Amino acid sequence: MENRLKIDFKQILDHSHINNPYPLYEQFRKTPVAQQEDGSYLVSTYNEIVALLHDPRVSSDMRKSDAQKRVMQQAAQKRAEAIAQGLPVPEQEEVVPPFIFQDPPNHDRLRRIVMSQFTPERIGRVGEHIKQIVKEHLDKHAQGGQIDIVDDLAYPLPVTVICQLLGVPREDEAHFHSWSEILASVLDPGQAQTDAQLTQIMNANKQIHEYMQQLLQKLKVHPGDNLLSGLLAARDDEGAMSSQELIATAILLLIAGHETTVNLITNGTLAMLRSPQLLAHLRQKPELIVPYVEELLRYDPPVHFRNRTALADITIAGTTIPQGATIILVLASGNHDEKRFEQPEECLIDRQGNEHLGFGSGIHYCVGAPLARIEAQIALGEISRRLIKPELAIDPPPYRDNAALRGPRHLLVNFQGLS
Numbered sequence: 001m002e003n004r005l006k007i008d009f010k011q012i013l014d015h016s017h018i019n020n021p022y023p024l025y026e027q028f029r030k031t032p033v034a035q036q037e038d039g040s041y042l043v044s045t046y047n048e049i050v051a052l053l054h055d056p057r058v059s060s061d062m063r064k065s066d067a068q069k070r071v072m073q074q075a076a077q078k079r080a081e082a083i084a085q086g087l088p089v090p091e092q093e094e095v096v097p098p099f100i101f102q103d104p105p106n107h108d109r110l111r112r113i114v115m116s117q118f119t120p121e122r123i124g125r126v127g128e129h130i131k132q133i134v135k136e137h138l139d140k141h142a143q144g145g146q147i148d149i150v151d152d153l154a155y156p157l158p159v160t161v162i163c164q165l166l167g168v169p170r171e172d173e174a175h176f177h178s179w180s181e182i183l184a185s186v187l188d189p190g191q192a193q194t195d196a197q198l199t200q201i202m203n204a205n206k207q208i209h210e211y212m213q214q215l216l217q218k219l220k221v222h223p224g225d226n227l228l229s230g231l232l233a234a235r236d237d238e239g240a241m242s243s244q245e246l247i248a249t250a251i252l253l254l255i256a257g258h259e260t261t262v263n264l265i266t267n268g269t270l271a272m273l274r275s276p277q278l279l280a281h282l283r284q285k286p287e288l289i290v291p292y293v294e295e296l297l298r299y300d301p302p303v304h305f306r307n308r309t310a311l312a313d314i315t316i317a318g319t320t321i322p323q324g325a326t327i328i329l330v331l332a333s334g335n336h337d338e339k340r341f342e343q344p345e346e347c348l349i350d351r352q353g354n355e356h357l358g359f360g361s362g363i364h365y366c367v368g369a370p371l372a373r374i375e376a377q378i379a380l381g382e383i384s385r386r387l388i389k390p391e392l393a394i395d396p397p398p399y400r401d402n403a404a405l406r407g408p409r410h411l412l413v414n415f416q417g418l419s
């Protein structure tokens with residue numbers, strides 16, 4: 001088949017690519033819409049990605065894909081066989097996916113309720129604490145030496161912020177830290193899922209559900225000035241969100257707050273330490289941090305791809321994607337499309353018309369974008385301003401084992417103190 005991709009998408013997990021996947025994406029873009037060996041379609045060019053993100057024939061509900069239907073049929077068959085053999089079979093619960101994996105009208109109803117609680121005032125109030133949290137983390141390293149930007153700042157900051165915003169006690173974080181990481185791995189289409197991994201995912205899912213159920217029960221009795229208490233009240237007022245939907249929404253917000261902003265702050269530190277000119281620029285003109293964060297969301301974004309399912313045969317760029325097929329939209333490749341962005345491989349703070357896909361586009365556009373922007377602007381602003389003579393200790397740094405939510409696992413920086 002002419003449009004079949006010669007390069008297997010799974011190569012992206014090779015360590016040579018996870019350090020720098022952009023040359024591979026350049027190869028992908030030679031075939032804007034390409035069928036892969038497993039029958040899924042890879043879309044790598046800007047206009048095609050945007051068109052599909054806005055196309056109502058394209059679904060975010062994985063249950064509608066042929067691949068997922070096959071998995072569910074196999075599971076049902078195994079279950080039926082076990083029952084026939086008189087083996088013990090666990091009760092099956094109805095799974096309610098979070099609204100990021102749902103289509104209208106359900107998606108729109110749930111998103112509207114969330115947005116009603118994601119108010120600028122609430123974000124503004126949390127925002128006031130961000131500077132203080134960054135200061136506290138950096139001040140621990142006043143004597144200089146070595147800092148791990150990930151463990152010492154970029155991870156704890158968004159976690160503290162999302163916990164505060166939602167009303168999750170910060171001390172509980174130790175419990176859901178690893179559940180969150182395991183569940184985020186589900187987004188990576190390159191990960192082969194062995195039985196052991198599937199069991200791990202199911203366990204993490206069960207535990208985070210139980211945790212959230214208990215927390216919501218507590219908040220119902222003792223509401224606080226936080227987003228989850230707001231959601232509980234809004235849902236009762238409007239009667240428009242079931243308990244299972246509320247739990248799924250709360251977990252989605254918690255995981256989104258854990259696994260994304262960390263990468264933006266870390267990628268931003270990496271890019272500025274690789275370019276002395278960029279760092280000098282940011283120090284001279286601190287207000288440039290705002291366009292810098294925008295350019296980062298294009299140049300080295302935290303979210304590299306999102307999956308969709310075709311609900312009808314869709315012809316795009318001369319290729320027909322058949323109904324039921326999985327579509328992988330490589331947002332980070334769209335961000336580097338030479339037909340849309342001049343000098344796409346350069347990080348240019350003064351770039352004009354930077355409509356990047358870092359937060360997606362269309363009805364699923366990131367709910368947390370204003371929060372993520374403030375966190376990254378403050379953290380990167382303080383890192384650029386305060387670290388004296390910062391230098392990367394290891395370059396390239398080791399990356400997390402997740403090609404969809406991509407970022408360094410550690411970023412060690414040597415420096416001579418704080419200003």
Ligand code: HEM
Nearest residue numbers: 100256257260261264302303306359360364366367368372
């Ligand atoms: C959706 C990126 C931070 C909550 C998305 C999408 C992207 C994205 C690309 C679109 C998904 C799709 O089209 O399928 C990012 C990045 C972040 C970030 C790069 C940090 C730098 C956050 C934070 C939160 C959040 C902090 C929560 C507080 C969500 C939610 C959705 C979403 C709930 C689903 C929206 C919907 O389906 O309508 N995000 N995100 N994100 N994001 Fe974020």
